Amino acid sequence: MPLKQTPLYRFLKVCNEGRVEKSVLDCGAGGDTPFLSEFFAQGYLTTGVELDAKRMAIANEYGQARGQSLKVQLGDMRRLGFADSSFGCVYSYNTIFHMPKADVEVALGELKRVLKPGGYLFVNFLTVDDHRCGEGPCLGLNQYEQLDDGLPVIHSYYEHSEADPYFADMTQHVKETRIIEWRYEGRPIRQGFVDYIVQKR
Amino acid sequence: MPLKQTPLYRFLKVCNEGRVEKSVLDCGAGGDTPFLSEFFAQGYLTTGVELDAKRMAIANEYGQARGQSLKVQLGDMRRLGFADSSFGCVYSYNTIFHMPKADVEVALGELKRVLKPGGYLFVNFLTVDDHRCGEGPCLGLNQYEQLDDGLPVIHSYYEHSEADPYFADMTQHVKETRIIEWRYEGRPIRQGFVDYIVQKR
Numbered sequence: 001m002p003l004k005q006t007p008l009y010r011f012l013k014v015c016n017e018g019r020v021e022k023s024v025l026d027c028g029a030g031g032d033t034p035f036l037s038e039f040f041a042q043g044y045l046t047t048g049v050e051l052d053a054k055r056m057a058i059a060n061e062y063g064q065a066r067g068q069s070l071k072v073q074l075g076d077m078r079r080l081g082f083a084d085s086s087f088g089c090v091y092s093y094n095t096i097f098h099m100p101k102a103d104v105e106v107a108l109g110e111l112k113r114v115l116k117p118g119g120y121l122f123v124n125f126l127t128v129d130d131h132r133c134g135e136g137p138c139l140g141l142n143q144y145e146q147l148d149d150g151l152p153v154i155h156s157y158y159e160h161s162e163a164d165p166y167f168a169d170m171t172q173h174v175k176e177t178r179i180i181e182w183r184y185e186g187r188p189i190r191q192g193f194v195d196y197i198v199q200k201r
Numbered sequence: 202m203p204l205k206q207t208p209l210y211r212f213l214k215v216c217n218e219g220r221v222e223k224s225v226l227d228c229g230a231g232g233d234t235p236f237l238s239e240f241f242a243q244g245y246l247t248t249g250v251e252l253d254a255k256r257m258a259i260a261n262e263y264g265q266a267r268g269q270s271l272k273v274q275l276g277d278m279r280r281l282g283f284a285d286s287s288f289g290c291v292y293s294y295n296t297i298f299h300m301p302k303a304d305v306e307v308a309l310g311e312l313k314r315v316l317k318p319g320g321y322l323f324v325n326f327l328t329v330d331d332h333r334c335g336e337g338p339c340l341g342l343n344q345y346e347q348l349d350d351g352l353p354v355i356h357s358y359y360e361h362s363e364a365d366p367y368f369a370d371m372t373q374h375v376k377e378t379r380i381i382e383w384r385y386e387g388r389p390i391r392q393g394f395v396d397y398i399v400q401k402r
Contacts, residue, residue, distance in 0.1 A: 174383045177382075
């Protein structure tokens with residue numbers, strides 16, 4: 001059964017073909033269908049960090065039910081407790097934009113730091129095409145304080161090329177800019193994303 | 202190992218969750234990594250049609266090497282030799298735009314005809330964002346005669362909402378408009394696609 005994080009199937013394929021060490025870190029690894037499970041099934045040593053203890057537990061239980069030790073632990077992607085060049089692959093899916101842009105830059109520095117030279121990184125961002133861009137109190141630069149399940153959460157939205165400079169020191173493999181229109185809880189929604197797959201030099 | 206047809210993982214997930222009959226038809230099913238193999242692995246009865254005998258053989262051999270009978274046969278998606286309402290799921294990936302738009306409409310009529318009521322359809326189109334849109338002799342309406350591997354092939358490019366009316370009689374589940382920038386044989390390329398997942402009423 002494919003998982004819902006469709007763009008990560010391309011990332012997994014790139015990692016498999018890239019002949020990098022089969023160790024992977026997921027930043028924002030918690031929740032009900034952890035994609036680390038797909039990496040584990042392909043022979044990767046997996047590690048995840050997650051801010052929320054409940055989501056961490058749900059992900060680890062998903063793995064345990066499949067005989068997989070996913071190793072999702074509590075952690076903050078802005079301060080990773082791993083040595084430089086620890087992982088062959090690092091990704092963060094639908095997560096990093098839940099921070100102000102200043103923090104996004106700090107987190108990306110950490111993701112790159114723990115990645116091995118030659119290793120692959122996947123990160124995606126919300127874009128200004130998203131139907132929620134403009135909703136809630138604006139903190140400037142398309143950063144908004146919005147409510148998710150009744151709780152205030154920052155959402156940072158990017159212009160299509162705004163995140164390019166984050167990866168100026170890396171080799172770009174794939175950049176996909178996409179608008180997805182579907183229904184969520186019965187209502188039509190439009191989401192805008194830009195996904196990067198880059199390689200550390 | 203994930204296959205290269207990343208968007209079809211979402212389609213497979215939708216089909217699995219949709220409780221439709223597990224029978225699937227792929228139109229343009231040939232080539233070196235047939236996605237029918239992923240459907241077969243999930244318990245689907247698979248059928249494919251393919252215009253090219255060599256690509257048909259390659260796909261069936263891929264299945265045979267994995268103990269899968271994919272059943273890819275010679276056929277033309279504009280004239281499908283199947284009864285009405287034969288399949289729970291039908292898809293055509295990176296194929297239908299290799300025809301003039303008049304033929305695309307004929308083919309879509311066939312895809313819908315052989316789909317069961319309640320069944321799911323995936324089709325994708327090239328968009329005018331594609332870096333090759335405008336290349337070669339124009340046949341009008343963003344239809345171009347271009348060379349693929351030295352042979353003349355029609356490519357039809359669509360505006361972002363131009364294909365919407367094809368599915369006016371269906372329920373739209375997902376529409377994804379995407380621009381993918383990567384390298385092909387060393388050169389930077391930009392491809393534009395719009396993918397639809399719709400359900401027959």
